[in-house]
Amino acid sequence: MKILHTADWHIGKKLAGFDLLEDQQAIFQRLVKVAQDEKVDAIIIAGDLYDRALPNEAAVSAVNDMLFELNRKLNYPLLVVSGNHDSAVRLNTGRDWYASTGLYLNTELDQAFDPITLGDSQFFLLPYFEPVAARLYFDDESLTNIAKAMVPVVAKMQTLFDPGKRHILVGHFFAAGSEHSDSETRVNVGGLDAVAVGDLAPFDYVALGHLHSRHALDAEKIQYSGSLLKYSVSEVAQEKGVYILDTASMTRKFIPLAPKRDVQHLTDSFEHLSDPAIYQELDRDAYTAITLTDTEVIPNVMAQLREIFPQVIGLDRQHGVQLTDRPTVAKLEKLSPTELLGDFYDHVSDSELTTAQMHWAKQALTTAQKED
Amino acid sequence: MKILHTADWHIGKKLAGFDLLEDQQAIFQRLVKVAQDEKVDAIIIAGDLYDRALPNEAAVSAVNDMLFELNRKLNYPLLVVSGNHDSAVRLNTGRDWYASTGLYLNTELDQAFDPITLGDSQFFLLPYFEPVAARLYFDDESLTNIAKAMVPVVAKMQTLFDPGKRHILVGHFFAAGSEHSDSETRVNVGGLDAVAVGDLAPFDYVALGHLHSRHALDAEKIQYSGSLLKYSVSEVAQEKGVYILDTASMTRKFIPLAPKRDVQHLTDSFEHLSDPAIYQELDRDAYTAITLTDTEVIPNVMAQLREIFPQVIGLDRQHGVQLTDRPTVAKLEKLSPTELLGDFYDHVSDSELTTAQMHWAKQALTTAQKED
Structure with missing residues (x-):
């Protein structure tokens, strides 16, 4: 059986x-095409369908349409869990009807213990949950974090394993690449509430959402699909796409999905970036974060850059402003106008005024004072 | 066939x-019992399931549970339209799955032209819609209000009439009891955008939501069920409940539903209302609006009343404050302290200071000035 694994759609997100x-919507259509080209038998969506608990109407409409297209128009069984960005309650709307057409959607912990069998595999759909849900479900006050809670969760799922099937966990949590040895290790992998991959060993495959990089975890049987798109500048180097899992051979392949608009990060001088010979070679349509290498003040720099790159999503300087070393207001008040200018110039450009610049400044100041 | 007709649930409303x-939730359970006692075959919910377009999670969960109970646990076909308080987009979530179990939910105008046949009746489920939706649907710029839009809506529905069936319209709009003669009348019944009952004549029955009183319209075949509960002080005299429509005889009966807590409006003196002999005979558990007949200032009046009626939802004076006749600040500044006090007393109690009161006031003022 071939399964498409995707996650972290974050529909409604703004950058x-x-x-x-x-x-x-564009990347979703490419995902649909991959599902069709690869003739997959089912699709996993491992949480964070929405970007926020209270999505706007356009986002609600979009997710509804996407689920409708995959499940009702194209008849794919869907294996879906809610993520931490989704409202479990809101996403749950319609759930009791969805299963009739093979749209399996879990938003509550207890639902995860009702596995779905499709073809050669048994799927455990574990939504994002808070530790308190596990404490209540297992009546165990010691389950103070997800790492601890996963132990009885996995143990209970194991009791439900059909021995003749593959056992696939769909989840939305932070897993870390440590084979834990004791509870302390489990709790504190990297100082975070991470589930140790060793605790997931009973499964033949774990299809995860939550982390946006598909390389977030170095564990063959446990994979993050990564997000549908690059959702922050920190993700510019990440290739986005979906996994196709073959449950017969338990092998997988990654299929990249090209976005309508890329997200890129350019580090260059303003002179270069505003030179047609250079920018015409660049992807001007991308969502573009720009780090300028210049030290001079550039008037209207954002407006000028937006003429060239309409989707500027961030602008900073390589030689950043040192806020921590700023003089106090009391000190600033004692400075002369030219000393203040010099300090300001240093502040914004991280370099000193040249002699010529200081000369012009003094001239301008004298002129202004005369007009006063 | 027996149909239960309800509307205007406004789940999530605060009073x-x-x-x-x-x-x-309590009144819903009473509605369920009526449906069972009366052995109804289907249930109409004529809009405003939610109180607001963006209901909180508790309201979402409650509506989901109610629809689940009626449709999936008790197997009632449901005939539902969205009202002006619902978000059509949000309520639409799951719609394409609901019909498989006989939960027919319309949130868009075009869906109304796909009638539902159950037993001896054909149901046209017309959600609340904006005139622009009709202009687009009929490609007719002249449809500038609902009254005008209803003419082609009804005409189109008539073309879909199955002659062997009853024709029942479920809607959520303002209908008024005028047999219109021309378009001007139709547009301006009572100065509002009201649909004239004459325009609804083709239907055997029109089950409406929108107005909260079941007596809002004096038209035998066109009925508002009224809201599920009294949702404002103006509704205290209204009996709330549901209609049971018999489509064979085209007769109906109203079945009152007693609320867990009533809404009441008491007009009395503070002395009476705080007298145990009197208030113990009253419904102290109700949501209570109080109009005091007193003219004296009563210290801590709200706190004292809440000791007796914990759910005070409003407090005013029968001899209300006359804000319009208040002197201007300029005039007030010219008054002496005792004149100011007299004015204030008149303002809050609608009566003049007695001679004794004025005497005490002057004494207190003299004392205060000495201490100054």
Whole structure:
């Protein structure tokens, strides 16, 4: 059986104020094409369908349409869990009807113990949950974090294993690459509430959402699909796409999905970036974070850059502003106008005024004082 | 066939800050019992399931549970339209799956032209819609309000009539009891955008939501069920409940539903209302609006009344404050302290200071000035 594994759609997300809905609809259509080309038998969506608990109507409409297209138009069984960005209660709407057409959607912990069998595999759909849900479910006050809670969760799932099937966990949590030895290790992998991969060993495959990089975890049987799109500048180097899992051979392959608009990070001088010979070779349509290598003050720099890169999503300087070493207001008040200017110039450009610049400044100041 | 007709649930509504969810869940259970006792074949919910377009999670969960109970546990076909308080987009979630179990839910105008046939009747489920939706659907710029839009809506529905069936319209709009003669009348019944009952004549029955009183319209074949509960002080005299429509005889009966807590409006003196001999005979558990007949200032009046009626939802004076006749600040500044006090007393109690009161006031003022 061939399974497409995707996660972290974050429908409704904005990037620096730019609404990504069109990009999300475009990449979704590419995902649909991959599902069809690969003739998959089912699709896993491992949480964070929405970007926020209270999505706007356009996002609600988009997710509804996407689930409808995959499940009702194209008849794919869907294996879906809610993520931490979803409202479990809101996403749960319609759940009791969805299963009739093979849309299996879990939003509560207890639902995870009702596995779905499709073909050669048994799927355990574990939504994102808070530790308190596990404490209540297992009546065990010691389950103070997800790492601890996963132990009885996995143990209970094991009791439900059909020995003739593959056992696949669909989840939305932070797993870390440590084979834990004791409870302390389990709790504190990297100082975070991470599930140790060793605790997931009973499964033939774990299809995860939560972390946006598909390389977030170095564990063959436990995979993050990564997000549908690059959702922050920190993800510019990540290749986005979906996994196709073959449950017969238990092998997988990654299929990249090209976005309508990429997210890129350019580090260069303003002179270069505003030179047609250079920028015409660049992807001007991308959502673009820019780090300028310049030290000079550039008037209207954002407006000028937006003429070239309409989707500027961030602008900073390589030689960043040192806020921590700023003089106090009391000190600043004692400075002369030219000393203040010099300090300001240093502050914004991380370099000193040249002699010529200081000369011009003094001239301008004298002129201004005369007009006063 | 027996049909239960309800509307205007407004789940999630608060009354003067009091969350009505428990009251709504209680009255819903009484509605369920009526459906069972009366052995109804289907249930109409004519809009405003939610109180607001963005209901909180508790309200979402409650509505989901109610629809689940009626449709999946008790197997009633449901005929549901969205109202102006619902978000059509949000309520639409799951719609394409609901019909498989006989939960027919319409949230868009075009869906109304796909009638549902159950037993001897054909149901046209017309959600609340904006005139622009009709303009787009009929490609007719002249449809500038609901009254005008209803003409082609009804005409189109008539073309879909199955002659062997009853024709029942489920809607959520303002209908008024005028047999219109021309378009001007139709547009301006009572100065509002009201649909004239004459325009609804083709239907054997029109089951409406929108107005909260079941007596809002004096038209035998066109009925508002009224809201599930009294949702404002203006509704205290209204008996709430549901209609049971018999489509064979085209007769109906009203079945009252007693709320967990009533809404009442008491007009009396503070002395009476705080007298145990009197208040013990009253419904102290009700949501209570109080109009005091007193003219004296009563210290801590709200706190004292809440000791007796914990759910006070409003407090005013029968001889209300006359804000319009208040002197201007300029005039007030010219008054002496005792004149100011007299004015204030008149303002809050609608009566003049007695000679004794004025004497005490002057004494207190003299004492205060000495201490100054």
